[in-house]
Amino acid sequence: MNAGAMHRLKRWFLITMVAAVAASASLGVYVYSGHYNIAADEPHWFITAKIIETLRDRSIDRRAKDIVIPDLEDSQLLLKGADQYEAMCTGCHLAPGMENSEIRQGLYPAPPEFSRVRTDPGRAFWVIKHGIKMTGMPAWGRTHDDITMWSIVAFIGKLPEMTPQAYKERVREARAGEGMASPGDGTGEHGAHQHGHGHGESRH
Numbered sequence: 001m002n003a004g005a006m007h008r009l010k011r012w013f014l015i016t017m018v019a020a021v022a023a024s025a026s027l028g029v030y031v032y033s034g035h036y037n038i039a040a041d042e043p044h045w046f047i048t049a050k051i052i053e054t055l056r057d058r059s060i061d062r063r064a065k066d067i068v069i070p071d072l073e074d075s076q077l078l079l080k081g082a083d084q085y086e087a088m089c090t091g092c093h094l095a096p097g098m099e100n101s102e103i104r105q106g107l108y109p110a111p112p113e114f115s116r117v118r119t120d121p122g123r124a125f126w127v128i129k130h131g132i133k134m135t136g137m138p139a140w141g142r143t144h145d146d147i148t149m150w151s152i153v154a155f156i157g158k159l160p161e162m163t164p165q166a167y168k169e170r171v172r173e174a175r176a177g178e179g180m181a182s183p184g185d186g187t188g189e190h191g192a193h194q195h196g197h198g199h200g201e202s203r204h
């Protein structure tokens with residue numbers, strides 16, 4: 001390389017560096033200025049929403065792909081799920097025959113309605129266990145064992161074909177059965193914990 005070319009290369013390098021520093025400085029100023037509107041009642045720009053959705057979906061896909069899915073047709077599991085879902089999820093995700101809730105209308109992004117959309121069981125399990133940052137979707141794994149979360153995954157898989165009447169009956173049945181559960185049969189506190197092993201995700 002001759003001296004002239006070397007000089008031009010150095011100049012371009014310098015200009016690129018200055019531009020990069022200026023860009024990150026103005027980003028810092030913007031972040032600190034308070035101009036960004038963090039309000040949940042003002043939607044993202046289309047491009048921002050696309051980036052966040054892609055980031056979320058790829059992140060979940062990557063982490064959920066090796067999860068081993070247990071038998072989701074087990075009737076005891078489904079019954080347990082009915083009770084759990086009704087108690088913990090309907091406020092945000094609704095249920096067959098349920099009107100929109102106040103909390104749901106204020107959430108951004110909006111929680112999906114499981115009686116209208118189908119979910120992949122492995123992905124659903126991962127999301128229920130770990131939650132999603134900055135959305136309002138909690139990490140239920142902090143307070144619940146794997147078998148409880150699988151019971152909910154099993155149950156939400158049945159919601160799209162469930163009538164409001166059938167939904168009510170499942171919940172009533174689940175609650176009626178609760179009092180009769182004997183210790184260690186998988187529905188009591190201790191039983192649930194013992195059965196909780198082996199169905200989890202592999203750690204990397």
Ligand code: HEC
Binds near residue numbers: 084138
């Ligand atoms: C406080 C409100 C709230 C509660 C309570 C809540 N969720 Fe969510 N959930 C959300 C929001 C908001 C999203 C959407 C996040 C997004 O779009 O990135 C979400 C997303 C999900 C998803 C991912 C859906 C998909 O396919 O992308 C699953 C699965 C889920 N929730 C299951 C549950 C279950 C099961 C419960 C009850 C144990 C529950 N959630 C309780 C707010 C909630």
